[in-house]
Amino acid sequence: MPKLRLTTQREAIFNNEVISRFELFNSLFLTLPFYKIKDTGTLLPLFFKSCEEGIKQHKKPAQIIEEFFAKYTSYDQPNDIIDLLFRFIQYIERQVVLFDAVEDASFNKLNTTDEQATLSSVLKNSADNKPALAKVEKLIEELSLRLVLTAHPTQFYPGSVLAIITDLTKAIKENDITIINSLLQQLGKTPFFNKKSPTPVDEALNLAWFLENVFYFAAANIQEELDRDLDEYNLESKKILELGFWPGGDRDGNPNVHVETTLAVSKMLREILFRCYYRDFRVLKRRITFRGVEENISILQDVLYKNAFDQNLEVEDISELLKTNLNEIKETLLKEHEGLFVDLVNDLIRKVDLYGNYFASLDIRQDSRILRNAHEYCRQNKPISSLYPVNYDELSEKEKLAIISFKEATIVYPTKADDLTNDTINVIKEIKDIQKRNGEKACHRFIISNCQQASDILQLMELFLWNGWSKDTLTIDFVPLFETVNDLKEAGKIMDILYNNPFYKAHLKNRGNKQDIMLGYSDSTKDGGYLMANWSIFNGKTELTAVSKKHNIQLAFFDGRGGPPARGGGKTHRFYASMGKEIANKNMQLTVQGQTISSQYGSIESAEFNIEQLINAGISSGIKELHNVLLDDDNKAILDAMADDSYQAFLELREHELFVPYLEKLSPLKLLSKINISSRPVKRNGDGKLKLEDLRAISFVTSWSQLKQNIPGYYGMGTSLKNQEKAGNWDKVVKVYSESDYLKTIVDNCMMSMSKSDFSITAYMAEDKEFGAFWQQLYNEFELTKEMLLKLSGQETLMANYPVDKKSIATREKIILPLVLIQHFALEKLQHNHEEKERQSLEKLAVRTVFGIVNAGRNLA
Structure with missing residues (x-):
């Protein structure tokens, strides 16, 4: 199917399946009677409209919000204003979840695999060509993929919310309005954040939700497909996928990780894995009720149950014991029972091969x-x-x-x-x-x-x-x-x-x-x-x-x-x-x-x-x-020059005397440590003065994304391209771009960063006495980069080659626009003197906005 036609179809699906359904369910969502948020759903659309209009007029966030309260509410006390803004945040956080669920419900319709790149297709095309098939066989022998889950502090959904998203996605797929209504109400009453910072073991347990509920099944399903493809061409099975795990083992800059933490997490991973095995085994045991397997079933019942639930058990590596008994059951089924239910045994054997006694390294x-x-x-x-x-x-x-x-x-x-x-x-x-x-x-x-x-x-x-x-x-x-x-x-x-x-x-x-x-x-x-x-x-x-x-x-x-x-x-x-x-x-x-x-x-x-x-x-x-x-001499010279120019532009920005003060004052950087989602400190020097070299990259990037400026994702690109144009090398740059998929990917991802930026939100800063010139410098590079990337790629707008992704980003950015304004409002207010109680409320208000903004962006931090 031609790519253009496929893209148009995906756009139509996105409009019908995602946008329309979200608007429908969102209208239902806004009328639900949640605790302490009466009438909030009525006021939120008006607040959103006020935010949009205020930004167009380059008004300050505080002015936009104060004018909204004066026009549409009777609230005039700081406590009442902050309370309603908190309720807006609660709604918007849940609107993001709703959009996630609606979009996920249409996942299979929106995403299609390039069949030409699959192993099945490659094997089929090589079947009649022995040298080609031998090359594929060698590639499979060497190929591996290792996904390592890490506990960096931007996983904002707790396990309870992840479970609701899973159930809500299923209900939306099935158009079950009754269940959707109940789940939206549950969502409204379920906390989105922790009251205290998690320990490293808590982080590991939260992340293990994905191991238990997603990867345990997904990795096995993929391995099954690989086994089937290889078997069809009489090739030996190969374990390609491995899982890794950092929570509990990663102690770099995290003083809260100790050897006891590492031991507790290794024990926890093993117990969760054996509970997964035992869950599968119970299905297998319920089906395989034949003669000749009683002893094997009894052994598996005993060892799996003990390893899953007995806290006092002296554990050891029993993966070979499990495979031996499962293979004996398989052999009996094939010899004496026509292979009935052998697929259940194969599935468990495959999982033991994949996860052993450890689940993830x-x-x-x-x-x-x-x-x-x-x-x-x-x-x-x-x-x-x-x-x-x-x-x-x-x-x-x-x-x-x-x-x-x-x-x-x-x-x-x-x-x-x-x-x-x-x-x-x-x-x-x-x-x-x-x-x-x-x-x-x-x-x-x-x-x-x-x-x-x-x-x-x-x-x-x-x-x-x-x-x-x-x-x-x-x-x-x-x-x-x-x-x-x-x-x-x-x-x-x-x-x-x-x-x-x-x-x-x-x-x-x-x-x-x-x-x-x-x-x-x-x-x-x-x-x-x-x-x-x-x-x-x-x-x-x-x-x-x-x-x-x-x-x-x-x-x-x-x-x-x-x-x-x-x-x-x-x-x-x-x-x-x-x-x-x-x-x-x-x-x-x-x-x-x-x-x-x-x-x-x-x-x-x-x-x-x-x-x-x-x-x-x-x-x-x-x-x-x-x-x-890119390794050809002329092409490499161009990229070397571009990288050097980009580096110099970024270095000059980093060394600007206002660089750190700008982030400290206008972004929630200093407040990120108050977000109770991570055991890891925001910066490496503890309570010392904020220095850029001590600031964690994740905090650095998150702060710029909260500002809707995403400086680390594009700054210097425009300057580097413009310098090549001035040097008379533009045709060479275009040629390199057209021939290099690697450079195209760099440009595409740069466009993604820029699509999640919106300088109109902070346009009022252009007149600021302290930061006006600095803001203008950032904005000028953004506009220059946008101009040069569009000229290089031949696109009319950023991400024009990915219209569905572009529309998804635009919708998400629209949903969380009020959150960005509330954050700027709170940070602006914090520049003035307040009583301690009000200061704490404003800090909490700013911090709470971070959750929804990052969740909506999906890859902002």
């Missing part, structure tokens, strides 16, 4: 500076103290590498270490027991954040050898994380040193000559801006691939992607599909975090679709293995 992550401190502490104690000079930390990297000896030892600790060092030592010891209980894959990766030199990896390996591990049993993969622009430039040299180190080389051989390398999109964007971050990662991947290939190492890039394009998000699968043969791309690994989890993996249908999109991207990229035109 628990990654451990810590900053290199903390790990260096732990290494220093251990060196002070016997017997290690005799191996290192006192001035070891002052030595050059070359001198350090010559001294590191990888001696196995049992250190005696006569003095107590600081808390972070103590945690590092204890978690290293406990990983071994986690592997014993849940299997090796339950916890086998240690990620080193802010990795700046080869010794950061090698010293961590020594910490393992000094704390209960031996060289022969070191079942750990050490994963460097390169985050800043400068770190990415040095990454290739660091890995070359590691690959040449005899001890590390032997360790990699024991691990199958496989190396995972993590790249951070969020911090690189905060450090260098949107284009420089993406270009630095592209070049870093190219160099790291070449270095690994030289040493015959199978490389897997672990991409630390956030939700928005400014943090590596957007249409992620298109990035993977656009890689050339110069970048290792057969082992895809990426973080899934924040609102992206619920928006892209919130239902079994959407999870299956998005997982398939990533697998298909790996297949199509692997089959084509085309040369990436």
Whole structure:
């Protein structure tokens, strides 16, 4: 079917199935009798109209809101005004949920897979061509996808709301008005936020909702389809999908994560998995009531029940026991009972193969500076103290590498270490027991954040050898994380040193000559801006691939992607599909975090679709293995120049004296710590003065998105393109764009960021004495970038090539427009003196708006 016709059909479906139904259900929603919000539904449309008209006239938010209250209500006391605004927020938050559910109910009608990129299609097209089929077989053997769920603080829907969304989506699909009405009422009475900050274990439990209710089924369904496709062509089955998990293991910058946290989460993941297994087993047991399987059923009944519910059980890895008994049942069914219900057995076997005893691998992550401190502490104690000079930390990297000896030892600790060092030592010891209980894959990766030199990896390996591990049993993969622009430039040299180190080389051989390398999109964007971050990662991947290939190492890039394009998000699968043969791309690994989890993996249908999109991207990229035109000398020179220009523009902005004050005063940045959704601090230096370098990338990007300016997602792009035009290189830039899917994806995602920006909301700032010129600078770059991107892409409007996505974004932005105004109103009021009680109310008002704005954006933070 032609792409234009398909797009038109999707637009029609979106208008009829999503927009029309939302308006219908929203009218019902606004009349529901919720507690303490009488007449709010009547006033909200009037408030929205006042907001729209006020923005057109460039009025300040406080003026817009005060004029609304004077015209449409009798409220004149601050408490009454704030109370009604809170009620508006409650409604709008739930309108966002309603729109989510309506849109999700039409998911299958709106989203279609490119059949040409599926494994089934590739196999079919290669069936009569032995060399082609052999190439596909080799690709399948090497292909893998690892999705890692992370607990970054932008997953605002609690489990109770996620369950309502699931049920509401189902009811909307079935047009069950009675159930819809009941669920909307339930939604109105269900809290959307926590009264206190969650612990890391709470975060893990909330995130495990997706493992239990979505991924457990979606991953197995996809594996079943893969097995069926491969079996049709007599190819061996291959486990492609793996799940990873960060809550409870990621302690980088989170002082609330301790070794006890890690142990509790590993136990929790195992228990939830076995409850899933037991749930499936009960269905299987109810059907398989035949002779010859009684003993196997009895064994499974006993072990599954105990592992799911017995808190005092001494646990161990029993995955082989489960598979042995299930396979014996399968064999009996095939031999003696015509294979009746064998599909139920196959399904459970497949799930045990996928999830083992652990469900998702628990990654451990810590900053290199903390790990260096732990290494220093251990060196002070016997017997290690005799191996290192006192001035070891002052030595050059070359001198350090010559001294590191990888001696196995049992250190005696006569003095107590600081808390972070103590945690590092204890978690290293406990990983071994986690592997014993849940299997090796339950916890086998240690990620080193802010990795700046080869010794950061090698010293961590020594910490393992000094704390209960031996060289022969070191079942750990050490994963460097390169985050800043400068770190990415040095990454290739660091890995070359590691690959040449005899001890590390032997360790990699024991691990199958496989190396995972993590790249951070969020911090690189905060450090260098949107284009420089993406270009630095592209070049870093190219160099790291070449270095690994030289040493015959199978490389897997672990991409630390956030939700928005400014943090590596957007249409992620298109990035993977656009890689050339110069970048290792057969082992895809990426973080899934924040609102992206619920928006892209919130239902079994959407999870299956998005997982398939990533697998298909790996297949199509692997089959084509085309040369990436961005590496041609002329094209690379153009992108180098564009990235440098973009970087300089972003750097000048970052160093502007008003950059941090602007964010502090006009965005809810300083209030983000009051949002009770995360155990992780907003910034790394605790209660110290706010510095940009200490600010977490997620807080940085979220603050700009709340302002509806999304600076990290586009700033510098317009300047870089304009400079190329002035230099007479415009035709060359257009040619590069037309030939490079990678550059197209960068541009498309940049347009997505800009589509979620609206400078008209803050247009009143142009006349501000303090920030007027600074606001104008931001606005000018936005307009320049918009002009240049439209000229480059040949589109008439931003995201014109994605009309359904464009309309979805516009609708969501319209829904939450009053929230943005309320937030600005509260922040503006907070600039003046108030009694403590009123100040707290205004702060709470500003904080509450953040939830709905991020939820509506789906990938804003």
